[in-house]
Amino acid sequence: MTVNTAPTVSAARPRQAVAPKRRKGKSAYPYWFYLPAAVVYTALFLIPTFASFFFSFTRWTLTDFTFIGLDNFVQFFQEPALLKGLTNTFIYGAVTSVLKVVLGMLLAVLLTSQIIARGYLRSVIFFPVLLSSIGVGIVFTILMDPSKGMINKALEVIGIEGPAWLVDPAWALVSVALVDVWKGVGLATVIYIAGIVSIPAEYFEAAKMDGASSFKSFFNITLPLARPATATVIILSLIGGLRSFDLIWAMTKGGPGFTSDVIASVIFKQYQAGFYGLSTAGNVVLFLIVTAIILPLSMFLNRKEVEQ
Amino acid sequence: MTTSNRRRWTSLAVGVTALAVALTGCGGGNASGGGGGEKTITWLVDNTENTVTYAEQIAKDFTAANPTIKVEVETRPQGGEGDNIVKTRLSTGDMADLFSYNSGSLFHQISPEQNLVPVTSEPYMANVSDSFKPVVTAGKEIYGVPVGTGNAGAVLYNKKVYEKLGLSVPKTWSEFLANSRKIKEAGTDPIIQTYQTTWTSQLFVLGDFANVAKADPDFAANYTANKAKYATDPAAVKGFEHLEEAAKAGLFNKDYASATYAQGLEKLANGEGAQYPILSFALPELKVTFPDKLNDIGLFPLPGDDASKNALTVWLPGGVYIPKSTKNLDEAKKLQAFIASKAGCDSQTKAVGANGPYLVKGCDLPEDVPAAVKDMLPYFEDQSKNSPALEYLSPVKGPALEQITVEVGSGIRSAKDAAALYDEDVKKQAKQLNLPGWN
Numbered sequence: 001m002t003v004n005t006a007p008t009v010s011a012a013r014p015r016q017a018v019a020p021k022r023r024k025g026k027s028a029y030p031y032w033f034y035l036p037a038a039v040v041y042t043a044l045f046l047i048p049t050f051a052s053f054f055f056s057f058t059r060w061t062l063t064d065f066t067f068i069g070l071d072n073f074v075q076f077f078q079e080p081a082l083l084k085g086l087t088n089t090f091i092y093g094a095v096t097s098v099l100k101v102v103l104g105m106l107l108a109v110l111l112t113s114q115i116i117a118r119g120y121l122r123s124v125i126f127f128p129v130l131l132s133s134i135g136v137g138i139v140f141t142i143l144m145d146p147s148k149g150m151i152n153k154a155l156e157v158i159g160i161e162g163p164a165w166l167v168d169p170a171w172a173l174v175s176v177a178l179v180d181v182w183k184g185v186g187l188a189t190v191i192y193i194a195g196i197v198s199i200p201a202e203y204f205e206a207a208k209m210d211g212a213s214s215f216k217s218f219f220n221i222t223l224p225l226a227r228p229a230t231a232t233v234i235i236l237s238l239i240g241g242l243r244s245f246d247l248i249w250a251m252t253k254g255g256p257g258f259t260s261d262v263i264a265s266v267i268f269k270q271y272q273a274g275f276y277g278l279s280t281a282g283n284v285v286l287f288l289i290v291t292a293i294i295l296p297l298s299m300f301l302n303r304k305e306v307e308q
Numbered sequence: 309m310t311t312s313n314r315r316r317w318t319s320l321a322v323g324v325t326a327l328a329v330a331l332t333g334c335g336g337g338n339a340s341g342g343g344g345g346e347k348t349i350t351w352l353v354d355n356t357e358n359t360v361t362y363a364e365q366i367a368k369d370f371t372a373a374n375p376t377i378k379v380e381v382e383t384r385p386q387g388g389e390g391d392n393i394v395k396t397r398l399s400t401g402d403m404a405d406l407f408s409y410n411s412g413s414l415f416h417q418i419s420p421e422q423n424l425v426p427v428t429s430e431p432y433m434a435n436v437s438d439s440f441k442p443v444v445t446a447g448k449e450i451y452g453v454p455v456g457t458g459n460a461g462a463v464l465y466n467k468k469v470y471e472k473l474g475l476s477v478p479k480t481w482s483e484f485l486a487n488s489r490k491i492k493e494a495g496t497d498p499i500i501q502t503y504q505t506t507w508t509s510q511l512f513v514l515g516d517f518a519n520v521a522k523a524d525p526d527f528a529a530n531y532t533a534n535k536a537k538y539a540t541d542p543a544a545v546k547g548f549e550h551l552e553e554a555a556k557a558g559l560f561n562k563d564y565a566s567a568t569y570a571q572g573l574e575k576l577a578n579g580e581g582a583q584y585p586i587l588s589f590a591l592p593e594l595k596v597t598f599p600d601k602l603n604d605i606g607l608f609p610l611p612g613d614d615a616s617k618n619a620l621t622v623w624l625p626g627g628v629y630i631p632k633s634t635k636n637l638d639e640a641k642k643l644q645a646f647i648a649s650k651a652g653c654d655s656q657t658k659a660v661g662a663n664g665p666y667l668v669k670g671c672d673l674p675e676d677v678p679a680a681v682k683d684m685l686p687y688f689e690d691q692s693k694n695s696p697a698l699e700y701l702s703p704v705k706g707p708a709l710e711q712i713t714v715e716v717g718s719g720i721r722s723a724k725d726a727a728a729l730y731d732e733d734v735k736k737q738a739k740q741l742n743l744p745g746w747n
Contacts, residue, residue: 059740062399063422066742075736080729081708146566167503167565169720256503256565257715258708272388273707274395274417275740 056281065277072281081258085266092177092248092262093241099181100237101230104188109222111189112196122193126186133183137250140179141166166252169259176251176260180244188233195229196222231301235294242290263289348378349636349643350404351628352397354390355383358592358660359408362456365659370646377639387507388707391417398423403631405640408455411443411627412700416741420446425630425637427451432645437667443700444627452627453648456656457664459588459623460607460684461515461697467606467679469496469582477608479615481550488559491582497561499554500581501717505569509713511585512554512610513547514697518619519612520544521695528701534738534745539727546612548716548723548730555717565718570597577601585610587623591663591680607680609687620687620694625667664688703741706733 056072058065076082111122128136143150144165152162165175199221207217245264248254254261254269263286271279353363360383367379382404384393391414397403398418409415418424426449427433433441436453444452463484470476470487473494478484488498502508520527523543530536538544554560561567561581573590575581577598584590588607595602609620628647630640646652653671656662662673664681665688673681687693699705712730715721721729738746 059742061419061740062395063419071739075739078732080732081711147563164565169718253506255506255711255714256718257711257720259720269388269707270736272392273737274391275736278736278740 052280052283055277056284058277060277060280061274062276068277072278073285075278076281076285079266079270081254081261081266082263084258085261085263088173088260089242089244089262089264092173092180092244093238095174095177096180096184096241096244097234097237099177100185100188101233103181103185104192104233105223105226105230107185107189108192108196109218112193122190125189128183129186131183133246134250136179136183137247141251144175167256169256172252172256172260176248179251180241180247183247184237184240188237191229191233191236192226195226199225231298234301235298238297239290239294242293243286346376346378347636347639348380349406349634349639350380350382351643352382352384352394352404352407354386354408356386356589356593357596358589358663359456362656362659363408365655366455366647366652369651369655370643373646373651374642377642379643394418398631398633401631401633403633405634405636406628406630406643408626408628411440411452411454411624412697413703413705414699415444415452415627416446416703420451420629421449423631424451425632425634425640427453427630427641427644430641430645432648435648435669437669440624440667443624443696444629452629453644454625454667455628455647455652456625457662457666458625458688459664460609460687461511461517461585461587461621461623462607462609462684463515463583463585464576464588464590464680465583465606465608466576466579466581466604468604469494469579470606477606478611479618481546481611481613484611485553485557485559488554488557488583492559496579497575497581498559498583499561500567500572500575500584501560501564502567502569502572503565503714503717504567505572506710506714508569508572508586509717510710511587512551512717513709513713514699515585515610515621516547516550516612517698518609518621518695519546519614519617520698521701522617522619523612523614528698531698532702532704532743534743537727537731539724539731545723545727548713548727550610551713551716552723552726555719560717573597576605579604588664588680588684589623591678592660595661595678603679605678605680607683619692620684621697622688622694623697624700703743704734704738706730706737708733 055065057067057069059068059072079085107125111118111125115121144152146152146162146164146167149165151165155162163171166172203221203225204217207221212220243264244262245268248260248262248265249268252260254265263282267279267282267286270282351363351367353359360381363381367381371378384390394403394407394409395418403423409418428448428450432453433450440454441450444450444454465477469491473490475487475490478487491498520541520543524536524541527536527541527544536544538548561575563571567575569586569590570593572581572584572586573594574597576584577594578601591602591605594605609618611618628644630637630644634640648668650668650670653666653668656666657674662677662681664684665673673685709730712721712726712733716723716726735746
């Protein structure tokens, strides 16, 4: 042990010199402390990301690749199902996030009011969030069967002939979007509940003293002061909507034909067919589209927040 | 100071090692070889009940003949998902010792020259029918032996419905339509379509190929060379047009959009629907689900314009291949030899019955084959009355045909438009395979 003392002293000195620097706020940990995380991050995120950019310029069979420049992107943009997929992606993203904002807000107002079994109702509304999308998809595919499904059977009882839901080209995408809303509105509600609960009660009391109706206090207090919650809900559900895939794949596989295809399902089908380079190019495009929408939107929503 | 420093490094080293083990160690523990000279080899097959049943019977009979080798049957999903698993396992070197997979165009997509062990000069290849060899050949080498029977893409029909209405088997498309109208008048669904199981929608196009080949024998070669197109070839576009015509005439079952393959078979067996254009792979499933109705089902080729040229579109059986990654090559070859022998056919017949002719020499069919198989045999025996499906003659096959035919059958897209869209779709496959004439 004594032999080791000398180097220790000399080793300790530079460390002491480094220490104050760290205290200036650089980092609380020595650098090697980051190594495990860095290895994981590099192996699982950085390398695949750059590899995907690279392979999007190749014709790739997983074992072997030829560099073909921008051909994949040209091919991807010529994909007949792409335009339909793009429009559907935007429709799906817009429909689900609007419905989640509106329904989430209304449910949150209901569930922050003084009602019976409030805690129970809150957890009931959150349950669908916990379910697996594939399971939900399969169950709703059965419920939405045009002739034998429970939904249309129930509508029949009250004299309405339900649409063919998932197999009607005009309804397929909307049907999936509605199921997505059912599954996701719980999360929006919880975010809104947190937003509404954090509004100081004094505002409502003051408004009441001034004789404001409950509609007035909703539109002039709850709605504006829950803006951070709205921003979060919009961003989360828009991102979810734009990259939506699992539910659509479980329920319609993009069908009938191509009528409920979204970008992600178009890409997945290309991958399934073994066009690895092409589908990687598609993923790069999807990444750029989502970034191009979410980045400015998030900046816009956050700026508004600061201005208040 | 020192000790703590060292401890930190030690813990780091442990952490990194654990991480490395976690990242790389997931592929370990392959089942190969038990003690006492006994070896276990694995065989990957698709998960249809029919396949699994005969594969397990083959495994059992093989082990009875070779007591030192055990065969473990693994299963994978069918369709696109299954293709994906096969491709991924091949390219990561993680494939079973043998695997069953399609012959023809899908076989070419798994890069046989890179991934598979050639078996051209093996003695057991002498047992394999010459009409099978071309569909498992890449370059100059042969890579597989046939498992299962030859099949057809044709119309399965309910003989009882036909008898009751006094109809005879149609030889031309117009006779087929006339029959269908009569069936509709009698209150039965004339044509069964099941678009919830999308692949079933392709039969009007794929099953019509023998008629195309008889009208234009060079179509497949020209198609591969990017010279013939579905949209512009008058014989080839017929498949799409027939589908459109049948849909417009309202000859499908009402719930065609939401019905599944299994429901389609049920309708056919119960006589709720009369005719179902489908692959004869349906016969073993009918046998399992409706054993007493199996002999009510007959089969005829999809009719074309010319009665004298009406031919059956034939699906050749899949192959059993050995990946280069196998560590039990000798044992795997022994199993291949067993499958390509009379004993191999016999264990398949024992397990699931014969659902069509075998492509192994010396394998005769038993007397009691189902009626639909009997209907199929004359076409198989006469070369001029059949043609392999396009996927066995050309590697060019687009992935989106099933969606396109669903659109035609549902009235979303016109036949002309659909044929043109499919021509667009196959371009991707041709480019991926780097075929001459497509870039």
